[in-house]
Amino acid sequence: MKNAHNPIPKGEGPILKIEGLTVDFLSNDKPVRAVDNVSFHVDRGETLVILGESGSGKSVSTSTVMDLIDCPPGDIVSGSCLLDGTELSRLNQEARRDINGRRIAMIFQDPLAYLNPVYTVGRQIAEVFESHDAARGRQARANTIELLRRVGIPEPESRVDFYPHQFSGGQRQRVMIAMAIALKPDILIADEPTTALDVSVQAQILDLLRDLQRETGMALVMITHDLEVAASMADRIIVMNAGKVVESGLAREVFSNPQHAYTRRMIAALPHGDAAETSHRRSADATGETLLKVEHLTKEYVLASGAFAGKRTFKAVDDVTFEVRKGETLGIVGESGSGKSSIARVLLRLNDPSSGKAIYAGENIFEMSGKGLVAFRRKVQMVFQDPYGSMNPRMNVQAIISEPWAIHRDLLPRSRWRDRVAELLDLVGLKPEHAERYPHQFSGGQRQRIAIARALASEPELIVCDEAVSALDVSIQAQVIDLLADLRTRLGLSYIFITHDLPIVRHFADRILVMKQGQIVEEGPTPTLFGAPQHEYTQSLLKAVPKPKWLMSTEAPSATPGELRARRARNGGMAG
Amino acid sequence: MFSYIGRRASHSIVSVLGLLTLVFFLTRLTGDPSALYLPLDATAEARAAFARLNGLDQPIPWQFIEYLKDLLQLDFGQSLRQNRSAMEVALQAFPETLKLAFVAITLSSALAILVGSLAAARPGSLFDRVASVASLAGASAPDFWVAIVGILVFAVGLELLPTSGTGSWAHWIMPILVLTLRPFGLLVQVVRGAMLSALASPYIKTARAKGVRRTKIIFGHALRNSLLPVVTVAGDLATSLVNGAVVVESIFGWPGIGKLMIDSIIQRDFAVVQSTILVTATAIFILNIAIDLLYAFLDPRIRY
Numbered sequence: 001m002k003n004a005h006n007p008i009p010k011g012e013g014p015i016l017k018i019e020g021l022t023v024d025f026l027s028n029d030k031p032v033r034a035v036d037n038v039s040f041h042v043d044r045g046e047t048l049v050i051l052g053e054s055g056s057g058k059s060v061s062t063s064t065v066m067d068l069i070d071c072p073p074g075d076i077v078s079g080s081c082l083l084d085g086t087e088l089s090r091l092n093q094e095a096r097r098d099i100n101g102r103r104i105a106m107i108f109q110d111p112l113a114y115l116n117p118v119y120t121v122g123r124q125i126a127e128v129f130e131s132h133d134a135a136r137g138r139q140a141r142a143n144t145i146e147l148l149r150r151v152g153i154p155e156p157e158s159r160v161d162f163y164p165h166q167f168s169g170g171q172r173q174r175v176m177i178a179m180a181i182a183l184k185p186d187i188l189i190a191d192e193p194t195t196a197l198d199v200s201v202q203a204q205i206l207d208l209l210r211d212l213q214r215e216t217g218m219a220l221v222m223i224t225h226d227l228e229v230a231a232s233m234a235d236r237i238i239v240m241n242a243g244k245v246v247e248s249g250l251a252r253e254v255f256s257n258p259q260h261a262y263t264r265r266m267i268a269a270l271p272h273g274d275a276a277e278t279s280h281r282r283s284a285d286a287t288g289e290t291l292l293k294v295e296h297l298t299k300e301y302v303l304a305s306g307a308f309a310g311k312r313t314f315k316a317v318d319d320v321t322f323e324v325r326k327g328e329t330l331g332i333v334g335e336s337g338s339g340k341s342s343i344a345r346v347l348l349r350l351n352d353p354s355s356g357k358a359i360y361a362g363e364n365i366f367e368m369s370g371k372g373l374v375a376f377r378r379k380v381q382m383v384f385q386d387p388y389g390s391m392n393p394r395m396n397v398q399a400i401i402s403e404p405w406a407i408h409r410d411l412l413p414r415s416r417w418r419d420r421v422a423e424l425l426d427l428v429g430l431k432p433e434h435a436e437r438y439p440h441q442f443s444g445g446q447r448q449r450i451a452i453a454r455a456l457a458s459e460p461e462l463i464v465c466d467e468a469v470s471a472l473d474v475s476i477q478a479q480v481i482d483l484l485a486d487l488r489t490r491l492g493l494s495y496i497f498i499t500h501d502l503p504i505v506r507h508f509a510d511r512i513l514v515m516k517q518g519q520i521v522e523e524g525p526t527p528t529l530f531g532a533p534q535h536e537y538t539q540s541l542l543k544a545v546p547k548p549k550w551l552m553s554t555e556a557p558s559a560t561p562g563e564l565r566a567r568r569a570r571n572g573g574m575a576g
Numbered sequence: 577m578f579s580y581i582g583r584r585a586s587h588s589i590v591s592v593l594g595l596l597t598l599v600f601f602l603t604r605l606t607g608d609p610s611a612l613y614l615p616l617d618a619t620a621e622a623r624a625a626f627a628r629l630n631g632l633d634q635p636i637p638w639q640f641i642e643y644l645k646d647l648l649q650l651d652f653g654q655s656l657r658q659n660r661s662a663m664e665v666a667l668q669a670f671p672e673t674l675k676l677a678f679v680a681i682t683l684s685s686a687l688a689i690l691v692g693s694l695a696a697a698r699p700g701s702l703f704d705r706v707a708s709v710a711s712l713a714g715a716s717a718p719d720f721w722v723a724i725v726g727i728l729v730f731a732v733g734l735e736l737l738p739t740s741g742t743g744s745w746a747h748w749i750m751p752i753l754v755l756t757l758r759p760f761g762l763l764v765q766v767v768r769g770a771m772l773s774a775l776a777s778p779y780i781k782t783a784r785a786k787g788v789r790r791t792k793i794i795f796g797h798a799l800r801n802s803l804l805p806v807v808t809v810a811g812d813l814a815t816s817l818v819n820g821a822v823v824v825e826s827i828f829g830w831p832g833i834g835k836l837m838i839d840s841i842i843q844r845d846f847a848v849v850q851s852t853i854l855v856t857a858t859a860i861f862i863l864n865i866a867i868d869l870l871y872a873f874l875d876p877r878i879r880y
Contacts, residue, residue: 066785101787113778118800118875131788163876179786 013085014041015186015219016065016104021079023060026072035060036243038079042187047213047220049230049251052240053266053473054444058223060243062189066106067096084186102132105180109192111172115164121148121175122160128182147178151208169336170201177208184216191223198335198500203544206232225473227267228503231255232546239263252550266475288326291462291494292347295321297356299342299518316342318518320356324462327488329495331509331526333502333541339518340498344464347496348382349373360462378408381455385467387447391439397425397450398435404458411458424453428483445476452483456491464496469504481508502545506530514538580880581865588861592854596647599853600640600846608632609656609844630656643850652854653847657840662847666833666855672742673825673832674859677817679748680755685810688760689799692767696775697794707764714761723754723827740829751828755821759813766809770802777801803874811867818859 024031052058081088108114126140148156151174194202234251247260299317358365384390422432428449469477514522522535627633652663695704731739822834840848
């Protein structure tokens with residue numbers, strides 16, 4: 001094992017070179033091509049972003065490099081992976097194991113799932129040292145504490161003995177990063193490292209990654225579907241679609257002058273630009289009568305109550321007052337835990353409020369009961385973040401969409417159901433024959449369309465969208481938002497659109513509430529709020545949206561070493 | 577945590593009292609003990625005297641109140657058959673059952689964890705398939721049948737092992753193997769299933785990306801996370817063993833609490849039946865608390 005420590009001599013040239021890689025996955029014994037003839041390289045110290053939407057095969061090639069593909073069901077058909085000039089597939093298993101964590105490290109999207117729940121974070125980080133015989137016992141622990149301090153975990157001496165669930169999402173990702181940089185690898189692969197995080201936490205993690213890269217000189221391979229994150233990190237970029245590399249080049253050039261149709265479409269879907277400019281997605285006239293008026297709404301949750309400790313409460317929603325007008329889209333923006341979803345749940349009477357009023361069409365929602373409540377629930381519908389989780393997997397689309405009619409009997413006679421389902425499917429851009437299928441047979445975007453059709457079935461006046469597009473790919477997001485905007489005009493709907501993602505509401509919402517810790521910190525028409533944010537928190541949220549790397553003026557030399565090298569490689573050394 | 581144990585204890589006292597009430601009245605439905613303990617031609621006076629002596633002449637609800645009063649003074653009644661304290665009889669038999677249960681559950685858990693983990697490490701391999709078939713057979717074989725076939729083959733046929741009773745180490749072999757078989761079969765399936773899902777978890781991918789060695793991934797990361805369902809099922813099985821493996825103890829003439837219970841019921845030795853119930857109920861309560869504490873120990877996310 002001793003000679004396995006450094007089996008690969010360090011040399012010149014790209015640190016990682018992948019050529020002609022083709023990987024299949026067997027499903028029902030039929031091979032499905034996940035990655036098709038993919039070639040790319042990573043230079044020392046540079047940041048390469050692999051951009052693509054879900055299912056584009058963007059993580060498969062890096063997983064192959066790290067030997068994380070199980071065969072079967074995986075099948076590496078052809079191709080070569082050269083790490084520092086050494087063909088990886090020729091190494092034995094022990095040598096490949098030793099490369100992982102020592103020379104190439106990886107961090108993942110959801111640090112809670114990717115950390116072992118039953119071991120302390122200290123033990124999991126120390127394991128990296130132990131697995132590579134770099135340090136043990138007290139020395140490993142001291143190194144671990146130093147790493148935790150470096151990645152910005154406060155009080156690392158005591159936090160080292162905490163379990164993953166005792167950290168926040170951002171801190172967990174910091175722990176993952178500490179684990180990855182423990183042995184100062186040459187390459188850090190980051191697979192959607194900030195997708196599950198709030199925008200301000202995302203900014204901190206991206207900063208940390210940039211700092212660490214500068215310190216250690218490691219190459220960073222970042223896999224993401226988020227164009228803004230891609231632009232803010234990348235020296236070079238490769239775009240993947242359906243298992244193929246469709247475009248590659250310097251980040252600035254790909255973004256400013258996309259060549260491939262797919263890249264163009266993706267960049268066009270990006271909700272960027274000036275919010276003050278008029279948008280076709282915003283409603284033309286939002287000065288209608290008041291539909292919903294919420295006054296002094298408060299929702300408290302009782303935390304632990306012990307025999308001796310008094311009752312402790314947590315105010316999820318704290319004295320919130322706002323109104324929604326007919327035909328208007330109200331955006332509610334805030335980070336996780338800001339109370340925005342609690343408002344939705346209380347307004348739909350899924351939870352009871354602690355105090356306050358909500359007047360809908362002249363009646364207080366919280367005092368409704370019996371028939372009045374049933375009628376109200378018909379008029380106000382909800383679209384959830386995860387359409388798959390909120391649909392019964394054993395019901396087909398026909399049954400899912402017609403369920404409201406089974407509940408609200410007077411809405412539609414049974415003989416008309418089939419036709420109406422076909423109409424609704426057509427309205428949301430699906431085909432009538434989809435009615436016989438089941439939720440798992442659809443893509444994420446299609447499922448969200450079904451959820452919208454189901455919401456429309458009861459002919460609502462107000463639809464509450466709780467992170468309704470957050471789980472979707474950028475181009476699909478744009479389609480669903482367009483659909484919602486179109487339905488608003490055609491059917492006179494109003495929306496409460498709850499999201500943590502500022503760019504999405506920018507062109508869709510007429511008015512925006514910004515929430516923090518249960519309170520509304522700022523409220524105003526969208527162009528004003530984006531153009532001249534008043535509250536400090538709103539400003540910090542807006543600032544946290546990643547800016548393209550080539551526009552960042554804080555770092556004096558505009559081109560990083562990686563970019564320079566990449567440019568050199570582009571001009572000369574691309575032949576290979 | 578102590579408040580949790582206290583809460584559990586107070587709940588358990590209620591359910592044990594309910595159980596004792598039920599057992600008290602049900603045993604009295606089995607008939608009059610004097611019919612068993614006196615000669616067939618005993619006179620009516622002798623029967624009356626026997627009933628009076630043992631408090632059986634009173635109305636049954638009155639007997640129950642007397643029983644409760646005695647319980648408060650920790651007097652659990654006299655065994656009719658052995659003419660000594662019923663609790664003494666029960667406590668004498670209980671360790672025999674405990675020994676058997678402890679060895680059987682330890683052996684089956686240890687074997688099942690080993691076999692189940694190795695099977696899950698290479699799903700579809702020959703080892704996995706053999707383990708699956710064997711564990712299914714073990715889980716489905718009725719223990720009375722296995723016990724009788726065991727006696728036929730090893731005691732009667734080959735004359736290698738004693739048919740029943742206690743005394744030498746050889747007396748242990750068959751009861752333990754019979755009692756281990758079913759828990760082993762069930763646990764292998766549980767371990768294998770839990771290990772398969774644990775090995776597919778994201779944190780296993782992290783461990784591989786860190787370069788952790790394969791044995792450590794299987795036994796350090798995956799197994800540790802699979803133990804919770806295993807403890808649940810093993811605890812359930814342990815409960816049924818502590819309860820007295822009535823059939824197996826009877827077949828092998830093992831002087832444990834299960835055999836005592838069935839003998840006392842047949843002989844209408846009411847006080848002993850009630851005492852065995854009290855002993856096993858207490859043991860099961862302690863076992864369940866221990867399992868709950870083990871959960872919290874195994875999974876840091878569980879706090880009471």
